[in-house]
Amino acid sequence: MIRMANWRHNLLTDVRVQMLLLCEEISEDGEPVHRAIELPLVVDQTPILAVTWTVKHRIDANSPLHGPDRLAQLGAAGAELVVCLRGIDDTFNTEIHARHRYTLDDIVVGAVFENVLVPRADGSRVLDYRSFHRVVAVDASPRS
Numbered sequence: 505m506i507r508m509a510n511w512r513h514n515l516l517t518d519v520r521v522q523m524l525l526l527c528e529e530i531s532e533d534g535e536p537v538h539r540a541i542e543l544p545l546v547v548d549q550t551p552i553l554a555v556t557w558t559v560k561h562r563i564d565a566n567s568p569l570h571g572p573d574r575l576a577q578l579g580a581a582g583a584e585l586v587v588c589l590r591g592i593d594d595t596f597n598t599e600i601h602a603r604h605r606y607t608l609d610d611i612v613v614g615a616v617f618e619n620v621l622v623p624r625a626d627g628s629r630v631l632d633y634r635s636f637h638r639v640v641a642v643d644a645s646p647r648s
Contacts, residue, residue: 507557508556512593515553523542523559524586525584527581575613615642617639618640
């Protein structure tokens with residue numbers, strides 16, 4: 505999961521996100537080859553980004569991140585994640601782009617993001633950015 509926020513004072517529309525695993529492999533003839541593997545996302549677009557959005561890649565048997573030692577193997581090989589976002593600034597009707605790189609050391613296994621939407625007494629909610637990067641451990645054991 506990767507959480508993002510719109511800190512602008514306007515909406516972003518037609519927002520699309522792409523997550524890539526950048527890794528280096530050795531070709532059949534022994535040469536290093538750089539590969540960009542697109543990681544499928546549970547949801548990769550939203551019509552409106554007003555506040556926050558948590559983008560998720562499901563790590564299952566089809567994911568290149570799957571396996572007990574896979575993250576360590578990829579990390580040792582210098583693999584990185586790149587997240588690219590693009591959308592339309594609703595006020596100025598201009599396309600915006602954002603990109604961020606993560607090392608595999610940035611991945612926290614067995615955790616989810618802490619809730620940042622705090623309810624008020626009047627029923628409205630406020631975004632608490634102080635908790636934006638905090639994660640909470642979850643039980644990852646299989647359910648019967």
